[in-house]
Amino acid sequence: MRESIVRMEKAAKTFATPEGQTITALGGIDLDVRRNEFLTLLGPSGCGKTTLLQAISGFVELDSGRILIDGEDMTDRPPYRRPVNTVFQNYALFPHMSVGENTGYALEVAGIGRQDRARRVAEALRMVGLEGLEGRKPRQLSGGQQQRVALARAIIARPKLLLLDEPLSALDKNLRQAMQIELKTLQHELGISFIFVTHDQQEALTMSDRVAVLSGGRIQQLDTPRAIYDKPRNSFVATFVGASNLFEGEAAAGRLVTTDGIAISHGEQGSTGAATALIRPEQFFLADPGQAGPILDVDLEQIVFVGSTFELFGRTATGRRVIAEIPAMRRGLVGEIEQSRRARLSYDPSAVHLIPAEAA
Amino acid sequence: MLTITARRRAQLAILLGPASLFLAVFFLGPLAIMIVTSFLAPGLYGGVEWTWYPHNYGRILGFADPMFEEFDPVYIAIFLRSLKIAALTVVATLLVCYPAAFCISRLSDRWKSFCLFLITLPFFASLIVRLFVWVLLLRQTGLVNNVLLQTGIIDRPVDLIYTEGAIILGMVYVFIPFMFMPVYASVEKLDWTLVRASLDLGAGPIRTFLRIILPLTAPGIAGGAVIVFIPALGNFVVPAILGGAKVMMLGNLIEQQFLAARNWPFGSALAMMVMSVMLVLLFSYVVVSSRRGLDAAPGR
Numbered sequence: 001m002r003e004s005i006v007r008m009e010k011a012a013k014t015f016a017t018p019e020g021q022t023i024t025a026l027g028g029i030d031l032d033v034r035r036n037e038f039l040t041l042l043g044p045s046g047c048g049k050t051t052l053l054q055a056i057s058g059f060v061e062l063d064s065g066r067i068l069i070d071g072e073d074m075t076d077r078p079p080y081r082r083p084v085n086t087v088f089q090n091y092a093l094f095p096h097m098s099v100g101e102n103t104g105y106a107l108e109v110a111g112i113g114r115q116d117r118a119r120r121v122a123e124a125l126r127m128v129g130l131e132g133l134e135g136r137k138p139r140q141l142s143g144g145q146q147q148r149v150a151l152a153r154a155i156i157a158r159p160k161l162l163l164l165d166e167p168l169s170a171l172d173k174n175l176r177q178a179m180q181i182e183l184k185t186l187q188h189e190l191g192i193s194f195i196f197v198t199h200d201q202q203e204a205l206t207m208s209d210r211v212a213v214l215s216g217g218r219i220q221q222l223d224t225p226r227a228i229y230d231k232p233r234n235s236f237v238a239t240f241v242g243a244s245n246l247f248e249g250e251a252a253a254g255r256l257v258t259t260d261g262i263a264i265s266h267g268e269q270g271s272t273g274a275a276t277a278l279i280r281p282e283q284f285f286l287a288d289p290g291q292a293g294p295i296l297d298v299d300l301e302q303i304v305f306v307g308s309t310f311e312l313f314g315r316t317a318t319g320r321r322v323i324a325e326i327p328a329m330r331r332g333l334v335g336e337i338e339q340s341r342r343a344r345l346s347y348d349p350s351a352v353h354l355i356p357a358e359a360a
Numbered sequence: 361m362l363t364i365t366a367r368r369r370a371q372l373a374i375l376l377g378p379a380s381l382f383l384a385v386f387f388l389g390p391l392a393i394m395i396v397t398s399f400l401a402p403g404l405y406g407g408v409e410w411t412w413y414p415h416n417y418g419r420i421l422g423f424a425d426p427m428f429e430e431f432d433p434v435y436i437a438i439f440l441r442s443l444k445i446a447a448l449t450v451v452a453t454l455l456v457c458y459p460a461a462f463c464i465s466r467l468s469d470r471w472k473s474f475c476l477f478l479i480t481l482p483f484f485a486s487l488i489v490r491l492f493v494w495v496l497l498l499r500q501t502g503l504v505n506n507v508l509l510q511t512g513i514i515d516r517p518v519d520l521i522y523t524e525g526a527i528i529l530g531m532v533y534v535f536i537p538f539m540f541m542p543v544y545a546s547v548e549k550l551d552w553t554l555v556r557a558s559l560d561l562g563a564g565p566i567r568t569f570l571r572i573i574l575p576l577t578a579p580g581i582a583g584g585a586v587i588v589f590i591p592a593l594g595n596f597v598v599p600a601i602l603g604g605a606k607v608m609m610l611g612n613l614i615e616q617q618f619l620a621a622r623n624w625p626f627g628s629a630l631a632m633m634v635m636s637v638m639l640v641l642l643f644s645y646v647v648v649s650s651r652r653g654l655d656a657a658p659g660r
Contacts, residue, residue, distance in 0.1 A: 025583035057560055079559040080568075096575045105571075107562040157562065 001124055005193045006033035008058060011065035013051055013217075025051035027217035028065065033161070033195060034209075038187050040196045042204040043214035044240065049197045052214070053163050056195065058082050070160050085154040086163040090170065091146045093138040099125070099149050100134030106157035124152040127186065144175050144229040151183075155190060162187075168203065180207050201241045205229060212304045213237045231353050235276055238355065243281050245322055251275040251354055260318035267350035274357035279347055281311070284324035286333050287346035296345040298322050303338055310334050312343060398628035401547055406622035414627035435613070439633070442610040445524065445599075446592040449531040450585045453539035456532065457584065458577075461540065461547040476544075479537050487534065491601045495521060498602070522604040530598040535591070539584040546580025579649065586645050590638050610634050 013026040025048045033039050041049040054060040056067060058079035066075045074082055078225045085106065093102050101108075104121040112120075125131050128148035138146055147167060154162055164183075164304075168176045184207050187194045198204055204211045205225040212222045215235075221233045232238035235246055249258035256264045264277045287295055298314030305328070312324040324345050326334060337343045370636040401413035409434065415425035420439070424431040464475045482490060497503045498520040505517040520526060596611025603609065608616075610630065617627030 059556060059559075078564075079556070080562050080564050084560075086557070086560045088553055088557055090553060092551070092553040094554055094557070094572060105558070105563070109561060109563040109567060153561065 001059055003035055004032040004193070005035045005037075005070055006031070006194075007068040008032075008052075008055075009068075010053070011055055011067065012063045013048075013055065014063060015061060024048075024217040025060075026055065026062070026065075029217070029219055031212065031219065031222070033193055036187075036191055036193060038184065038194045038196065038207060038209045040198060040204040040208040040211045041214055042198060042201060042211050042241070044199060047214040048166060049199075049214050049218040051217075053086075053165055053195060053197050056082075056161070057084050057086050057163055074134075083160040084160075084163060085149050085157065085159040086165060087147075087154045087167045089166045091138075091150040092104075093146055093153075094317055095138055097138075098134060099130070099136045099138065099141070102138065102149055103134075103152045103156055105153060110157065120156055121152075124156040125187070128152045129156070129182075144171060146177070147171065147179065151186070155186075155192075160192060160193070162190075162192055162194050164194060166197055166199070168198075169198075176203075176345065183207060205241070206342045211241075213240060215240070229280075232278065232355065234355060235278075238276075238278050243323055243325075245279045245281065247277040247279070247320075248357075249275070249277070250275075254349070256354065257267070258320075260316075260320065262296070262316060262318065262320065264296075264352060265349035266352040268352075268354045271354045271356065276355040278318065278353045279351075280357060281323045281325040283307075283347050284312075284322075284326070284345040285347070285353050286326060286330065286337065287344040291344075291346060294347060294349055298324075298343050298345060300337060300341045300343055303334065312337075312345075314343060394628045394631060397625050398632050399623050402623045406624070408625055413625065416626045417633075419626060420629065421631060435630070438608055438610060438613050441524070441607075442593055443637075445527055445531065445609060447587050448528050448540070449535055449592045450588050452528065452532045453535050453588055454543070454581060454584065456536060456542040457543045458547075458581070461544040464544065465548045465550075479540050482537065487597060489573045489600070490533075491530055491598060494509065494526070494533070494602060498529075521602060524603075524605045524607050526602040527599050527607055527609070530602040531592050531595065534595075534598060534616065535588045538587045538591075542583035543577070543580045546577045546583075550576055552620060553637055579652070582645060589641065593638065594634050 002005045009190055011026050011029045011031075012344045015023045015025055017023060023046075027048075029048075029052065031052075043049045051060055055062055056069075056074075058074070058077060058081075062075060066073060068074065069083060087099075094105070097105070100118075100121050103124055104117045107117045107120060110306055121134060122131065128151050130145060130148050130152065131195060133141070133145070138149065141149065146172075150167070168179050171179060180203060183194070183196075196204075197208065201205040205228070208225055210222060211225055211228050213220045213228060215236050219230060223231075223233075228237060232241065238244045238246060247256060247258050247262060247264050249262075249264070251266070251268075251271050251273060253269050253272070254267075256266060256275060258264070264279070266277055267337055284296075287293075296311075296316065298316055300312055300314045302313040304311040304313070307328065309328055310326045310331075312322075314322050314324060315325070316322060322341070322345070340347060397408055398416055399412060399414060400407040401411045402416075403409050413425070415423065415429070418424045419429055419431060422431045431491045464472060467475065495502070499505070500517040500519075500521075502520070504520060505514075508514045509517065554572055554576070555568055558572045559565075563571060594611050594614075596609065596615050599607060599609040599612050600615075603612070613628045614627050614634070617623045617630060621627075
């Protein structure tokens with residue numbers, strides 16, 4: 001395991017709402033961020049991800065616990081003495097300064113001479129694809145360009161860690177996807193750790209080395225994107241990341257039976273007892289007539305064409321909702337089931353993931 | 361047939377007509393009379409004599425008519441004192457209003473409107489009455505002196521009223537709302553994530569204030585300074601009540617020339633001098649602020 005660049009130990013923070021309630025933003029979080037890692041904090045709004053980020057940048061003071069950056073205790077250090085820079089959600093570019101002055105601000109503050117600064121500003125702007133725009137004012141730039149200036153400004157002083165607070169949420173979809181790839185490339189070039197906050201699970205899966213899924217001020221799971229998606233540790237993670245079909249029931253060797261009597265085959269021989277089986281929509285396929293093996297019969301309520309796939313929304317005989325995703329190239333078969341309003345869904349038992357009940 | 365631009369011009373003329381007419385008759389007219397009067401000779405028993413006479417300005421600036429009057433530096437002294445008092449009033453009101461604006465801008469909406477209401481509250485009472493209350497407080501037998509005497513801090517009354525200090529105090533009291541409103545408007549607009557961004561990039565609190573907060577609230581400060589400085593320079597109520605005969609400002613001097621000395625040409629010349637200072641100030645304010653605006657416009 002690589003050395004950690006950020007270590008949080010039992011970090012806790014509660015807020016009082018104006019209505020007199022207390023909200024646990026951080027419920028005693030332990031976290032290690034590795035060197036050169038792209039870590040994403042993923043969760044719904046109010047899950048504590050922004051508080052966690054601000055605790056690292058120094059804008060939120062912890063109630064208890066510690067934060068170490070590169071082995072140094074940062075817990076009581078103000079933001080301006082931490083080797084960390086942030087890309088803010090709304091870019092936060094200084095409107096009264098030019099692009100060049102914005103980009104060079106951290107160097108100016110650090111007392112680096114004019115010539116050196118100009119050279120490094122040019123280099124940083126080149127890295128984000130904005131060479132030669134030093135003289136412009138922020139409001140003369142497009143949203144995407146402002147985003148890049150914010151990025152250049154945050155990396156120019158070579159922080160040990162770059163924090164990104166939902167930086168792509170204001171961009172349109174195409175630009176956002178392009179920036180996702182660029183951010184990933186930039187992180188490799190710079191060789192520093194990125195901590196990226198988002199509520200967009202697609203973004204988290206696309207960009208990250210590891211994803212921390214947060215809810216209620218706690219890390220629900222910290223894992224690679226694939227493990228998060230394929231082997232969620234609890235049903236919150238399973239439902240928050242990707243679409244899911246969950247079947248709670250009693251597991252025995254190779255089989256799980258729900259309370260309403262649906263039997264799901266699975267490949268995890270060792271697991272017994274109360275558990276939840278997870279089948280992702282794309283793991284279903286339409287069974288050929290007379291096909292043997294595990295089958296789920298559903299009555300279809302809706303069939304939605306989304307381009308590359310058809311989404312089938314159905315219910316089992318006992319009324320349980322099921323979502324399946326069928327590749328669009330099988331449109332012939334889809335035509336048939338559209339007629340009958342019934343579908344026989346088959347799946348591979350070895351792909352079914354069991355979540356033990358105590359974790360769910 | 362009217363073209364569209366001609367029609368728009370006609371519309372504008374109709375809309376702006378009443379205001380333009382009013383200003384032409386009641387502002388430009390008297391102003392023209394004053395300009396002309398300031399270059400005429402004073403009559404022996406008041407009124408004016410229709411002869412070219414630049415020496416009204418000479419009395420102030422140093423080329424007086426040697427026949428009748430002498431150049432007297434007292435007028436320049438009053439001028440400079442008025443400039444000084446107005447400038448100190450600007451500085452003092454700013455020192456009071458700037459921090460207050462930050463505090464109030466961070467309150468909840470309800471407290472905000474309450475505080476803004478409190479700041480406009482003095483407008484509901486007559487200015488003269490409010491200033492006479494200061495007389496009651498500051499005079500030799502006033503509240504302040506009484507308290508200081510009773511507690512033994514002083515053993516005989518100190519001169520509080522009829523001093524420059526009293527005038528500045530009164531001015532600050534009168535002009536605080538004028539400074540507060542523009543300053544508050546720009547402080548309220550300040551984007552605090554910019555402050556965070558500055559701290560995040562390694563700038564300490566002082567540098568963040570100088571490089572981010574101050575430049576971004578500068579338009580409000582400049583606006584407040586102009587709005588306070590100009591009426592403070594020509595103010596005559598405050599020095600009349602709190603300065604008495606001892607500390608005179610331009611406003612009182614002009615009033616005296618018109619009403620007591622009945623030297624209208626000299627009074628007009630003084631008024632024109634005050635106005636030219638104000639015009640220079642206003643003009644440079646407009647030039648500077650519009651240049652800032654141009655700089656920020658897209659596609660420079």
